[in-house]
Amino acid sequence: MADKSFLDWPFFEARHRDLAERLDAWAGAELGGIDHSDVDAACRELVTALGRDGWLEHSGAEGDARLDVRTLCLIRETLARHDGLADFAFAMQGLGTGAISLFGSPEQQAEWLPLTRTGKAMSAFALTEPQSGSDVANATMTAEDDGEHFILNGEKTWISNGGIADVYTLFARTGEAEGARGLSAFIVPAGLKGFEVTERQQVIAPHPLATLRFTDCRIPKSALLGERGAGFKIAMSVLDVFRSTVAAAALGFARRALDEALARVSERQVQGAPLFELQMVQGHIADMAVDVDASALLIYRAAWAKDSGAARVTREAAMAKLFSTDQAQLVIDRAVQLHGGDGVRHGQKVEELYRDIRALRIYEGASDVQRVVIARQTMGAFLGGT
Incomplete structure (x- = not known):
């Protein structure tokens, strides 16, 4: 029986303690029967279950609402204690649309958050590149302004949910300045022409991971998240x-x-x-x-x-x-x-x-x-x- 005395610490409110108890009971009842032999299928099933039963509502916030970090931490801790892949499935829904929650326009939030928060769409966070893992400021993928569109060219790698996500928060160089000041963020749906998955990566703890390649991939100006150069x-x-x-x-x-x-x-x-x-x-x-x-x-x-x-x-x-x-x-x-x-x-x-x-x-x-x-x-x- 896991120690839960930490829930009495002054960091938490009654709503946090209630959530932790309910999620622990839910995880004990729901997660044991999910087959992990097909990782992609398991992740889809987990996202569907988490969305169906309301847990993904905490993965994103619309309008003036704020993400509650204590809630996010409690959910991840509890899910990880029961099932590492369930934690992964929840985490990617939050990380993948975190930028939309924090910086998205009302229209962008209305389009995507109702889908990701109910498990009807899976999300991903496409930041890492083959030559710039932790060195984000030196990312080389480009998003060229072409009037009504941006044209994406480059690669992203080690992208969690890569290949199975419905929407990607993606970072590319728009050229306002060198280094960190020249990056912008975009919302990129799967299935666009010029967007391909070139490799599915296998790791010691199986998760859906992929390398993505963009070749003259056109996205509308409305896909820009926040301001240019603020990526x-x-x-x-x-x-x-x-x-x-x-x-x-x-x-x-x-x-x-x-x-x-x-x-x-x-x-x-x-x-x-x-x-x-x-x-x-x-x-x-x-x-x-x-x-x-x-x-x-x-x-x-x-x-x-x-x-x-x-x-x-x-x-x-x-x-x-x-x-x-x-x-x-x-x-x-x-x-x-x-x-x-x-x-x-x-x-x-x-x-x-x-x-x-x-x-x-x-x-x-x-x-x-x-x-x-x-x-x-x-x-x-x-x-x-x-």
Whole structure:
């Protein structure tokens, strides 16, 4: 039984506690029967179920409504604890249309958010390029102004939901300036002429991932999201919201690993006594518990600060993602160790978690990139205060 005492922390309101309880019950009842052997089909089924039962309503906000980051984090933590692919399905609906929620015109929001929030359309966030992963400012894909249209040329890669999404939030260079100031954001529906999926990428924890190629792909001027040249700002604003949720997913994996480890050491007998009686094992459990609680504190501090009106939580979100993903890796590794040979057997939950966690230390800003962000933010605050 996962520890839920953190819900009594002052970061949360009654509505958050109610949501967490209802989602936990829903996930326990609904997610066990979904077949993961066909990842694309499983993701479609998960998006449909999440939309049908109202959970995707929290993935986007229309008009003057704001995304509630604590809610997003609680949903991702809870889903990840039950099923990593369910967390992925929810996360991509939020990340894929986050820019539409934050910067979309009323017309753009009205066209897409009712579909993504009900599970009738799947979304994706197309930012990464083959030569510019974390170096977003040096993206090379272009969107050439051609009067009534923009013409897209270039590639995107490692795009989650690539190949199965109905709509992509895509970033391309419109040339207002060099570097970050020359990028713009666009809403690009699937199926356009000149838009093709050139590769489906296979990874250790199966997810739908793809490389996309655009060759003289024409999109209307109405596809522009926000202002020209504001693409970098839009991308960073979206990541500022959703980076904490990546940490929350890692926390969900870590909580499940701790639960699996506790069950194992309480049931497994060594020399006639539970494995837990060994002091070395107690030390592992203690370290795991500390890492879980410390992660939760960093995550929900960042989420609470954003929900309380902070313009940016770049430093707080980076700290949460760095610590929580790195420590979740350690928590899960300890859980595998405590399971012995069973820990690396295919089909065991801890083996699945071991594969699930690794990508979270890379996407939406790798751990070393987060260290750079934290250091620069910390130095900036120091110099600003002197």
